[in-house]
Amino acid sequence: MGVGWWRLIGAALAGMLFFHGFCSSEKAPNYTFMKQATSAPYISYYDYIIIGGGTAGCPLAATLSQNYSVLLLERGGSPYGNPNITDLGAFGAALSDLSPKSPSQRFISEDGVINARARVLGGGSCLNAGFYTRASTDYVKEVGWDGRLVNESYGWVEKLVAFEPPMKQWQTAVRDGLVEVGVVPNNGFTYDHMYGTKVGGTIFDADGHRHTAADLLEYANPSGLTVLLHANVHKILFRIKGKARPLAHGVNFRDASGIKHKAYLKIGSGNEIIVSAGALGSPQLMMLSGVGPAEHLKAHNITVVLDQPMVGQRMSDNPMNAIFIPSPLPVEVSLIQVVGITHFGSYIEAASGANFAGGSQSDKKDFGMFSPQTGQLSTVPPKQRTPEAIAKAVETMSSLDEAAFKGGFILEKVMGPISTGHLELRSRNPSENPSVTFNYFKEPQDLQRCVEGIKIIEKVIDSTSFSKFKYDYLSVPTLMNMTASSPVNLLPRHDNSSTSLEQYCKDTVMTIWHYHGGCQVGSVVDHDHKVLGVDALRIIDGSTFNYSPGTNPQATVMMLGRYMGVKILSERLASDEPK
Incomplete structure (x- = not known):
């Protein structure tokens, strides 16, 4: 094989899915309750204060607003009017935006893997690849949720934000390849989580426009809800009297101008503060407010409200590994649509790219789901993913022939x-x-699941169903070696032809943005999501998960916001009834 292909394919791993955005026809909904935090009074009072207008916070706020006054505090801005969020064709642009006003805030874990957290109304549903799928029935039973209310809550979400994706050639070939190699049965299109191969839902509609958790605010009672944008919460306020349990009663937040505001709960039994700031934001805010490991808080000169050593513990992120397959045929722009759900604990998915449709070489700035800008720079060892390495990869991308962008990835995620x-x-x-x-x-066991997932991907690539999207002279070991060893490496890499699949998994590990934990049910909150050891405080978001639900958690996080909102309303209705 010539050096040209080696260079093109290796660098394409870092820059797959270069999508050109197009002008969004989506208009912002008329949310009269949505305001900039700069317009907020210095002191205000509500029945509920929700911190974080993300995937859980929006459906939760919409639900509680039906009967009570709700303040929803979001540290980011509005997703509406931003085509980098709204349009499928611009996927990756928001993730690669490193400006202070970006809807995505980059972070690098101590493992060295580049990742992202949302900073926008709608949360991660504004940034992700759009796959929509429910948790399994076993998951629902294990966590002790009410199955009937779970299904009703999923349905409530799906009426506004979930769609059946169009199945084109690449995704169809992957689906048929999975069935051919034994990931059966073929379950067709379904939101349900079932063993075998299925087509899942998407939050992109038929016109390629994204629908996010922010859209669920359409269900809100406008007179009962206030949404403040660019409202950065610094601290939850507690009342502590004698030996009584700490009582959450307010929050301090700052607006975009740095002006400090305070919001308090109205006096009344049942009013609460609810943290929905995400798997990074919720444990972080709990610690900043004095609830966390005492010695760690004291080291930061934070007054300890409650010594809670499990805050911030048991953080997890599902590892993702992929193989890039250059295609001799043009492929559609697609994100995640098909999934193979195996019995050994690995999920097989796929995404495909574009051929610079309508663009020019000078337009090569945003490279989508697998790109140096979004942090999916799997061609550089995790510990070497520095800003300099990313800049070098982007420079390499700029001189690529468009042939490098014909093709796609088949990936696996560890359950x-x-x-x-x-x-x-x-x-x-x-x-x-x-x-x-x-x-x-x-x-x-996680490493073994990755290995088994890669073996399935190898079989799919060599399947008859997928054959027209693969060059005959590029063997699977060659593809894997190029995936793991591209010209943008800073250090010599393992030659995959002479190393194990275990090493391949370690060398090419990426995130699929499904991190969770830090405030789990049973250790930080109870089964009603009330924080253990304090009153009038709950946490409702992915930080409470022990495991990531389904093949993609966003549907379940949105469902959880609605589910808990309905439960809270039901509890209050029951408590208010005459005895």
């Missing part, structure tokens, strides 16, 4: 995972990323 890490504060600044370690593949 769970079992491996866990921890989160700690770096400073008392809520805008600064905390330090987080995920310990990818620390547990041997």
Whole structure:
């Protein structure tokens, strides 16, 4: 094989899915309740204060607003009017935006893997690849949720934000290849989580426009909800009297101008503060507010409200590994649509790229899902993913022939995972990323699941169903070696032709942005998501998960916001009834 292909394919791993955005026809909904935090009074009072207008916070706020006054505080801006969020064709642009106003805030775990956290109304649903799928029935039973209410809550979400994706050639070939190699049965299109191969839902509609958790605010009672944008919460306020349990009663937040505001709960039984700031933001805010490991808080001169050593513990991120397959045929622009759900604990998915449709070489700035800008620079060892390495990869991308962008990736994600890490504060600044370690593949079972997933991908690539999208002279070992060893390496890499699949998994580990944990049910919150040891405080988001639900958690996080909102309303209705 010539040097040209080696260079093109290797660098394409870092820059697959270069999508050109197009002008969005989506208009912002008329949310009269959505305002900039600069317009907020210095002091205000509400029945509920929700911190974080993300994937869980938006459906939760919409639900509670039906009966009570709700303040929803979001540290980012609006997703509406931003085509980098709204349009499928611009996927990756928001993730690669490193400006202070970006809807995505980059962080690098102590493992060395580049990742992202949302900073926008709608949360991660504004940044992700759009796959929509429910948790398994076993997951629902294991966590003790009410199955009927779970299904009703999923349906409530799906009426506004979930769609059946169009199945074109690349995704169809991957689906048929999975069935051919034994990931059966073929379950067709379904939101349900079932063993075998299926086509899942998407939050992109038929016109390629994204629908996010922010759209669920259409369900809100406008007179009961206030949404403040660019409202950065610094601290939850507690009342502590004698030996009584700490009582959450307010928050301090700052607006975009740095002006300090306070919001308090109205006096009344049942009013609460609810943290929905995400798997990084929720444990971080709990610590900043004095709830966390006492010695760690004291080291940052934070007054300890409650010594809670499990805050920030058991952090997990599902490892993702992929193989790039250059195609002799043009492929459609597609994100995640098909998934193979195996019995051994690995999920097989795929994405495909574009041929610079309508663009020019000078337009090569945003490279999508697998790109140096978004952090998916799998061609550089995790510990070497420095700004300089990313800049070098982007420079390499700029001179690529468009042939490098014909093709796609087949990837696997490890279920769970079992491996866990921890989160700690770096400073008392809520805008600064905390330090987080995920310990990818620390547990041997996670590594074995990756190996088994890669074996399935190998079989799919060599399947008859997928054959027209593969060059005959590029063997799977060659593709894997190029995937693991491209010209943008800073250090010599392992030659995959002479090393194990275990080493391949370790060398090419990436994130699929499904990190969770830090405030789990049973250790930090109870089964009603009430924080243990304090009153009038709950946490409702992915930080409470012990395992990532389904093949993609966003549907379940949105469902959880609605589910818990309905439960809270039902509890209050029951308590208000005459005895």
